[in-house]
Amino acid sequence: MQNSPASSRWQFIKENIPLLVVALLLALLLRFFVAEPRYIPSDSMLPTLEQGDRLVVEKISYHFHPPQVGDIIVFHPPELLQVQGYDGNQAFIKRVIAMPGQTIAVNNGIVYRDGQPLEEKYILEPPQYNLPAVQVPEGQVFVMGDNRNNSNDSHVWGFLPQENIIGHALFRFFPASRWGQLTGPESSVA
Known part of the structure; x- marks a missing residue:
């Protein structure tokens, strides 16, 4: 006896439900633990x-090594921003300029790390503000x-705790016209 088209369709669906469930679970695991899309x-x-x-x-590499100067990172806002009304689950995106133990300052439109001016070919324009030298604490x-x-970045609200980092924008x-890797230039000393 031959199966009717309706029973064949139902058989196909029954056979593929476990596959769809596994695919959905894998997609969710990847999204929450490995990589995720973000909108600017x-x-x-x-x-x-x-x-x-x-x-x-x-979202994985920073579990094995800290971010590096020049990395573009996505992070949850630090406590000071949350007190000012930002949602703790909101995501910010910025570039890492200095690591723990390094000193950062901004003077006359130039950013200095450990007293050395940075050559920042990737910025829109030089900063129009000054920042006295501050040393980045451990873990930030x-x-x-x-x-x-x-x-709205560290020159406004201070240091970013490393535990707030969600991951590395890669x-x-x-849009398709700007498709590609974000390994851009590292902040280098002039």
Whole structure:
């Protein structure tokens, strides 16, 4: 006796439900523990990232090593920003400028790390503010947006605890015209 089209369809669905459940679970595990897509909501990282860009943020490597100067990171806002009304689950994106033990200062439009001026070819324009020299404490980093004069970053609210870091922005997948890896230039000494 031959199966009817309806029973064949039902048999196909029954056989593939476990496959779909496993695929969904794997996708969720990847999203929560390995990598996730992120949307850029502001202009604070111009010209490197534009509002509306979509990125892949990998979440594993910082469990094995700390972020590096020049990395573009995604993070939850520090406590000071949460007190000011930012949602603790909101995500910010900035560039790591200084690591624990390093000193950072901004003077006359130039960012200095450990007293040396940084050559920052990736910024929109030089900062129009000064910041007295501060040393980054252990377990924290100093982050800045590439759009120095339009960025709510460490020069405003202080150091970022490393435990707030969600991951490393690695790849832009949208728009297609700007598709590619985000390994951009590291902040280098001039």
